[in-house]
Amino acid sequence: MESIEQTNTDSKIISFHFTGKASEYFKIWIVNGLLTVLTLGIYSAWAKVRTNRYMYGNIYLDNEPFAYTALPVNILKGRLLALGFFIMYSLSGQYSQTLYIILTVSLLPIIPWVIVNSLRFRGKYTLYRNIPFIYKGDYLDAFKYFILIYIWVPLTLGIIIPYIYYKQKAYIINNLYFGILPVKYKGKASTFYIAFIASTIITLLSAGVIVGIAMALGSSGFFELLKNNIEHAASINVPIIATVSGIYVLLIISFFIGSAFYKIFILNNVISSIYCGQSQLSCSMDYIKYISIFLTNALAIIFSLGLAIPWARIRYNKYFYSSISISLKDNLDEITSIDEKDIKSFAEELGGFLDLDIGF
Amino acid sequence: MTLTSGSNITGTLYNKGISTPHTATLYYFDNGDIIIETESTTKKLHISSISISPRVANTQRQIIMPDGDMFTTHDNNAVDAMIAKISPQQKNTIQSLLYYLESHISAIAALIVVSIIAVFIFIKFIFPAIVTHIAFSIPTSTLHLISEKTVEYLDNQFFTTTQLPQARILTINAQFKEFIATIPDKDNYTFTLYFRHSNFIGPNAFALPDGTFIITDDFVKLIQHKQELFTILAHETAHVVYRHGVRNILLNSGLLVIAIAIFGDVVSTTTIGLPLLLIHNGYSREFERQADAFAINYCKKNHISGKHFVNLYKRLQQKAPTNIPSLLSTHPSDEERLSSFMAIDNK
Numbered sequence: 001m002e003s004i005e006q007t008n009t010d011s012k013i014i015s016f017h018f019t020g021k022a023s024e025y026f027k028i029w030i031v032n033g034l035l036t037v038l039t040l041g042i043y044s045a046w047a048k049v050r051t052n053r054y055m056y057g058n059i060y061l062d063n064e065p066f067a068y069t070a071l072p073v074n075i076l077k078g079r080l081l082a083l084g085f086f087i088m089y090s091l092s093g094q095y096s097q098t099l100y101i102i103l104t105v106s107l108l109p110i111i112p113w114v115i116v117n118s119l120r121f122r123g124k125y126t127l128y129r130n131i132p133f134i135y136k137g138d139y140l141d142a143f144k145y146f147i148l149i150y151i152w153v154p155l156t157l158g159i160i161i162p163y164i165y166y167k168q169k170a171y172i173i174n175n176l177y178f179g180i181l182p183v184k185y186k187g188k189a190s191t192f193y194i195a196f197i198a199s200t201i202i203t204l205l206s207a208g209v210i211v212g213i214a215m216a217l218g219s220s221g222f223f224e225l226l227k228n229n230i231e232h233a234a235s236i237n238v239p240i241i242a243t244v245s246g247i248y249v250l251l252i253i254s255f256f257i258g259s260a261f262y263k264i265f266i267l268n269n270v271i272s273s274i275y276c277g278q279s280q281l282s283c284s285m286d287y288i289k290y291i292s293i294f295l296t297n298a299l300a301i302i303f304s305l306g307l308a309i310p311w312a313r314i315r316y317n318k319y320f321y322s323s324i325s326i327s328l329k330d331n332l333d334e335i336t337s338i339d340e341k342d343i344k345s346f347a348e349e350l351g352g353f354l355d356l357d358i359g360f
Numbered sequence: 361m362t363l364t365s366g367s368n369i370t371g372t373l374y375n376k377g378i379s380t381p382h383t384a385t386l387y388y389f390d391n392g393d394i395i396i397e398t399e400s401t402t403k404k405l406h407i408s409s410i411s412i413s414p415r416v417a418n419t420q421r422q423i424i425m426p427d428g429d430m431f432t433t434h435d436n437n438a439v440d441a442m443i444a445k446i447s448p449q450q451k452n453t454i455q456s457l458l459y460y461l462e463s464h465i466s467a468i469a470a471l472i473v474v475s476i477i478a479v480f481i482f483i484k485f486i487f488p489a490i491v492t493h494i495a496f497s498i499p500t501s502t503l504h505l506i507s508e509k510t511v512e513y514l515d516n517q518f519f520t521t522t523q524l525p526q527a528r529i530l531t532i533n534a535q536f537k538e539f540i541a542t543i544p545d546k547d548n549y550t551f552t553l554y555f556r557h558s559n560f561i562g563p564n565a566f567a568l569p570d571g572t573f574i575i576t577d578d579f580v581k582l583i584q585h586k587q588e589l590f591t592i593l594a595h596e597t598a599h600v601v602y603r604h605g606v607r608n609i610l611l612n613s614g615l616l617v618i619a620i621a622i623f624g625d626v627v628s629t630t631t632i633g634l635p636l637l638l639i640h641n642g643y644s645r646e647f648e649r650q651a652d653a654f655a656i657n658y659c660k661k662n663h664i665s666g667k668h669f670v671n672l673y674k675r676l677q678q679k680a681p682t683n684i685p686s687l688l689s690t691h692p693s694d695e696e697r698l699s700s701f702m703a704i705d706n707k
Contacts, residue, residue, distance in 0.1 A: 024417040027462045034468075034475045040618070050416050050458065057419025064381075065420050067432075069413065127422075129381065130374035130430040179379065335379040 011279075011329045018321035020058040022311040028054055029310040045076035056126065059321055062332055070125035112142035123176060131337045137175035145171045162192035169270055178276050179335040187273035195265045203258025210250045260291050271324060278329035285323045293319055369442065371433030373398055386423070386431055392446050396431055403429070407447045412439060414455035417462070483639055487618075491610045495603040500548065500570065503606070507568035511554065514574070522555035524577050529555055535586050536573070539593045542662060545601045555580070563679050567596035569605040582675045590662070591655055591669035591701075598654030604647040611643050652697055659704050666704035673698060 032047035049072045056068040092099040116137045123133035145167045152160045166189040173185035264285050271283035297312035373384035373396055382398040389395075392407040405425060413422040421439050423431040433439060443456075461467045522529065536553045540546055549571030556576055563578040573596060583589050599605060615636055659666060677694070 021417075027465070027468060028417065030468060031458065031461045031471065034471050038475055038478055046454075046458070050414075050462075053414075053416040054419060057416065067413075067420065067422055069422065129379040130376075130432075131379045179377075333380045337377045 011327050013282075013325050013327050014062050015325040016321040017060040018058055018314075018317045019060060020055065020314045020317060022314045025054060025314050026307075026310040042076065045079055046072040048072070048075055055317065058317075061128070061326070062328075064129055067127040068125055069127055070121070108147055109143065112146045113139060115146055116142045119172065119176075128178070129332065129335070131179040131335050134177040134179075134338055135175055136177060137171065141171055141175075162196045163189050166192045173270075173274060177338065179337040181277035181330060181335060184275045185270070185273055186275060187270055191266070191269045191273075195262050195269075198265065199258045199262035202261050203255055206257045207251055207254035210254050211247060214247065214250055256294075257291065260294060261287060264290050276326070276330070280327045281324060282327065283324045285320070289319065367442070367445070369433050369435050369438040371431050371435065373401075373403075374430045374432070376428030376430075384431060386433075386442075388442050388446055390446060407442075412443065414453075415440065415459045483615075487614070488607075488611065488643065491607050491614060492603075494610060495607040498603075498606055503570040503603075504550065506606070507570040507572045510568050511572060511574070515556075518558045518561055519556040519574075521557065522577055523557050524555060524580055528580065532575070532580060532583075532589065535589055536593065539590050542658075543597055543601075549600055551597075551600075563676055565592050565596060567600045567605075569600065569603065571600050578679070579676075582672060582679065584671075584675075585668060587664045587668040588672040590664060591659060591666075592672065594655035594658035595651045597658075598651035599647065602647070602650060602654075604651070608644065608647065612640055615639060652700060656700060656704055659701075664704075666701035669701045670698050673701075 028050055032043070032051065035043040036047055049068070049070055052068040052070070056066040059066045089100075089103050092103055116135070116139055119137060120135040123135040126133050145164070149160075149164050149167065153164075166187070169187070170185050173183055176183040264287050268283045268285055271281050274281040293316060297308075297315060300308035301312055367388050369386040369388075371384055371386060373382045374380070375382075382401070384396050384398045387395045387397070388407065394405050394407055394410065396403040396405075403425070409426050411424045413424075415421065415436050418434070418436055420432050420434050421436055423433075423439075425431070440456075461471060532555075533553060536551075540551045543551070551571040551573070553573045553575060556574055558576055558578075561576055561578075563576060563582050565573065565575040565579045567573050573593070619636060655669065656666070658664070659669070673694075
């Protein structure tokens with residue numbers, strides 16, 4: 001089942017595989033949801049671990065799966081602490097304005113700390129062949145790239161934003177180690193600028209094309225309706241509402257096409273610029289394939305009232321991981337690990353609660 | 361030491377800190393001893409010293425040893441058989457129960473039924489009971505503060521000073537005092553009546569948690585009889601003494617917090633919004649029924665005909681007709697309310 005191509009004597013290209021099944025994951029997903037409700041949310045820590053165990057355990061490289069080994073109790077502790085902070089934060093606004101401001105300001109140094117520690121936690125409990133990923137990111141750097149750097153946004157009228165994303169990706173990837181093998185990101189900032197500009201152009205173009213087609217198809221009726229509506233502004237006109245909301249949906253679709261381009265362009269370029277030791281990763285997702293998977297997934301989820309979520313996730317993961325491969329120059333059998341102190345899960349959980357998305 | 365039948369598991373052994381895989385076989389014995397053999401090495405340990413990862417579908421299991429070595433295998437059934445055979449105390453853990461749930465569709469169906477019943481009981485009984493308990497432990501000073509702030513807000517947003525003639529105000533005020541004197545619980549609240557004018561709100565009369573009543577000019581104009589005023593005041597008094605106002609706030613915000621905490625990861629807030637609105641309207645309708653029951657009881661005790669409520673209500677409907685479907689409305693349907701008031705006179 002592995003697609004192994006021998007390119008030369010010291011490097012071979014191996015593809016990732018995702019072997020999850022919708023039928024298996026559906027049962028895990030629904031039990032997770034029900035038990036989370038029944039335990040008033042406490043089970044969510046177990047749900048997270050079991051989901052990750054299932055997902056990681058089905059990612060294969062060279063016939064060996066990844067493994068997720070975090071303990072639910074650690075995640076629960078972190079979650080409760082994060083919940084406590086969150087409750088204090090929301091209540092403080094009602095009782096003391098000063099406390100609210102203090103807590104808000106204190107979030108600034110806390111956010112990078114949460115980012116560093118959640119990356120550490122996630123790495124530590126992700127194993128491949130008994131070797132964990134170690135994250136050695138520095139707090140001050142995190143503070144620099146996730147807080148301080150934003151000072152430049154108003155000064156550069158936002159032109160720096162793609163560069164910020166580039167620096168953040170570089171910070172996240174460059175401090176990761178697989179055992180003793182350093183993971184390095186050799187991408188360029190220009191990737192992010194191209195992605196930004198191209199996705200904007202694509203959004204505008206597709207919006208123009210879509211609305212143009214829509215208007216050409218119903219032009220006679222449309223302008224008539226528009227005219228009628230302006231003349232009788234007070235009366236609510238059902239056809240005009242349908243037309244306007246139809247255009248609205250079409251604009252959302254064109255925005256989606258633009259952001260899909262951004263996502264795929266970034267994923268392909270960033271992953272393809274990652275080196276683990278001497279071995280280079282490669283990602284080759286296809287725009288059309290991605291958009292068709294995303295749209296059909298969205299439709300299935302909507303029409304199944306959410307029950308298709310597990311199927312959709314498995315389907316996306318299958319495509320995503322089959323698009324990634326590694327040109328192997330290191331001997332996977334001879335990787336040694338380095339020791340790291342215990343890492344508290346609180347930081348990762350605080351990150352989850354405040355909805356900080358730090359993956360790529 | 362005797363080898364029991366079928367008592368071995370094939371897998372891979374990794375030594376601590378190095379990724380070299382060694383094809384290995386794990387043998388286990390009735391007394392709990394375990395031997396892991398590779399081509400070149402043999403390890404001997406006891407079942408009590410190893411940690412076996414929980415089973416999730418058919419993903420690879422990890423058996424982690426005290427020295428940091430790891431044995432991995434895809435033979436989940438063999439691992440489960442080993443646990444059942446030589447470490448039965450590990451068999452009935454939460455994790456193995458979870459695997460049972462996740463692999464039996466009938467268990468999942470049962471869990472769905474249990475969940476629906478539990479959610480229903482929670483929404484219908486437990487949560488309102490907790491909220492009621494909290495609402496009645498709120499000190500009167502807090503109720504007073506809430507009401508004061510509400511009046512301040514309403515005055516800023518909607519109300520201007522009353523435009524009623526002074527004589528009318530004096531009459532209504534005297535009738536209000538007369539009404540309050542008949543309320544047994546009057547000492548716990550500071551019953552006062554405010555007259556306000558509003559172009560937006562129209563005919564309306566309502567009570568705030570501490571017993572402050574606000575009545576709009578348009579509403580006063582609808583009143584043709586003292587008894588009519590009493591029926592409305594009785595209804596609103598019920599909201600005060602049952603603390604419906606604060607209970608409403610607590611129910612609404614509490615439910616939202618719980619829903620976001622549980623479903624926040626899964627679905628968007630807008631998806632939660634509609635079911636919450638329906639549940640919340642259910643609570644509100646319950647309060648209105650309770651207030652109507654209180655008013656009906658009051659009428660019976662003080663020999664007030666239900667016609668007074670019905671007449672005032674019909675005049676109000678003409679002024680401000682409402683056409684909200686019952687599921688979305690906070691008040692019970694008109695026919696339901698009016699017929700229960702009409703029933704007063706039948707006895």
